[in-house]
Amino acid sequence: MKKSMLIDNSKCIGCRACQAACKQWNQLPAEKTEFTGTYENPPRFSPITWTKIAFREYEQNGKLSWTFTKLGCVHCTDAACIKVCPANAISHTEYGTVVIDEKRCIGCNYCAANCTFNVIGFDQAANVARKCTFCYDRIAAGMIPACAKTCPTGAITYGDRSEIMALAERRLAEVKKNGHPNADIYGVEELDGLAMMYLLKDGKENAEVKYGLPEKPRIRTAAHIWDLVFKPVRAAVVLAMVFALWINKSESAKEKTS
Ligand code: SF4
Ligand code: SF4
Ligand code: SF4
Structure with a gap:
């Protein structure tokens, strides 16, 4: 059964409880940050x-408008990270979400460089790529993702994809009626569907400026070529990359000791 979440930015108050809940459940430490003149932190x-x-401020119909939008991996159906991973370490789960298998990750960083939404972090110490798991462990145990469970305003709703699509349509009609005639849903057509769907109160136009989301997300040509040309010889590519990474590490170690 495919699962989804609806992020309704007409309800988000920017409290960042979801951000803290994600860290707490996944045992991710805090980051040292600096105030750079914006509420958006870390950058x-x-x-x-x-x-x-x-956190975005923009002009809409001659008035200053602002939004808070929860960002992270959107769990693309047509996922660039899956296409480019030479080690087959990234895959779709039975819920339609996307996970990285850290045991298979060879640390080439190619997924992070090609992610359409630029949401993958690379752990240099462990030499693995990391990102939102859609709380795979929680949903497999029948629980709802930590961020959705925590949100105090109902801006994040989790459920079966069909229920979430129906909810998105209902909310769209309400939000349009309540003074946002350009409101739209993001995540139905985009990359053949995103498990993280959005209700964007001021529409998709200039989505990057208004919400930090690409207006027309697409996979880079280089990623398509990599997928088509190199996938058939994946095993050889993996061996070559592991060898190259090993050489790089050995050379760095030698430089440090000399
Ligand atoms: S948002 Fe990036 S990391 Fe997440 S599934 Fe899409 S391409 Fe992969
Ligand atoms: S689904 Fe889980 S891992 Fe993803 S942002 Fe929410 S709490 Fe974090
Ligand atoms: S917990 Fe809910 S209201 Fe608070 S920032 Fe996250 S999505 Fe927005």
Whole structure:
């Protein structure tokens, strides 16, 4: 059964309880951050920050408008990270979500470089890529993801994909009626569907500026070529990459001791 979440940014108050719950459940430590003049903090994803709240101010119909939007891996159906991983370490789960198998990850960082949403963090010490798991462990145990469980305003709703699609349609009609005629749903057509869907109160136009989401997400041509040309010879590519990484590490170790 495919699962989804609806992130309704007309309800988000930017409290960041979801951000803290994600860290707590996944035992991710806090990051040292600096105030850079914006509420959005930390500024980027990392191996220990899998979700964060984008804060955006913009002009809409001649008025200043602002939004909080929960960002992170959106669990694409057509996922660039799966296409480019030479070690077959990233895959779709039975719920339609996307996970990284750390035991298979060879630390080439190619998924992070190609992710359409730029949400993968790379743990240099462990040499693995990390990102939101859609709380695979929780949903497999019949629980709801930690971020959805924590949100105090109902801005994150989790459920079967069909229920979430129906909820998104209902909310869209309500939000349009309540003064946001351009509101839209993001995650139905995008990359053949995203498990993290969004209700965007001011529409998809200029989505990057308004919410920190790409307006028309697409997979880079290089990733398609990599998938088509190199997938058939994946085993040889993996061996070559492991060898190259081993050489790099040995050379760095030699440089440190000399
Ligand atoms: S958002 Fe990035 S990491 Fe998540 S499934 Fe899509 S391509 Fe992969
Ligand atoms: S689904 Fe789980 S791992 Fe993903 S952002 Fe929410 S709490 Fe974090
Ligand atoms: S917990 Fe809910 S209201 Fe608070 S920042 Fe996250 S999505 Fe927004």
